[in-house]
Amino acid sequence: MVVLVAEAVAEIDSLWRGFERRWSNLVKRSRKYGVALPDKQELWSRLLSHYYKGFRCEYCGAQMLVKSPKGKVHPFVWSIEHKIPLSEGGDNSMDNIAFVCHRCNLVKGTLPGYAWEVAVRAMQERLGVELYERAMRMAYRGALANKIERVKKEVSE
Ligand SMILES: [Zn+2]
Numbered sequence: 807m808v809v810l811v812a813e814a815v816a817e818i819d820s821l822w823r824g825f826e827r828r829w830s831n832l833v834k835r836s837r838k839y840g841v842a843l844p845d846k847q848e849l850w851s852r853l854l855s856h857y858y859k860g861f862r863c864e865y866c867g868a869q870m871l872v873k874s875p876k877g878k879v880h881p882f883v884w885s886i887e888h889k890i891p892l893s894e895g896g897d898n899s900m901d902n903i904a905f906v907c908h909r910c911n912l913v914k915g916t917l918p919g920y921a922w923e924v925a926v927r928a929m930q931e932r933l934g935v936e937l938y939e940r941a942m943r944m945a946y947r948g949a950l951a952n953k954i955e956r957v958k959k960e961v962s963e
Pocket residue numbers: 863864865866867868906907908909910911
């Protein structure tokens with residue numbers, strides 16, 4: 807029992823540290839696009855309540871992870887998503903923010919979140935679990951490779 811409580815506390819601590827990192831990223835991006843910040847406490851409360859409700863991706867329903875294993879990028883680690891991107895006039899209202907898996911976040915590319923949500927549900931329904939998972943794994947590998955190339959380019963410039 808004591809061990810379980812200690813594990814639960816460590817998990818919430820990791821969630822908080824992950825939240826802090828994503829929060830500073832959100833502050834930077836919000837400044838860049840001149841968008842008002844959400845209430846930090848409210849966003850944290852919402853994340854925490856999402857965590858206690860099973861912590862599933864709001865787009866695809868995948869079980870999300872609090873942190874990547876051994877610091878590696880993992881498709882199901884959580885991220886803060888804007889259904890309408892800040893770059894496209896979206897804001898930080900709670901209606902526009904979703905907690906989604908890294909895979910959805912990366913694979914949707916330039917598709918706005920509200921459209922991706924529909925696309926994911928349609929794919930899941932029509933392809934079935936196995937084909938859907940295979941397609942998403944391929945798409946994730948491709949999107950991740952592209953992202954790594956982009957980052958390398960940015961660093962070398
Ligand atoms: Zn997802």
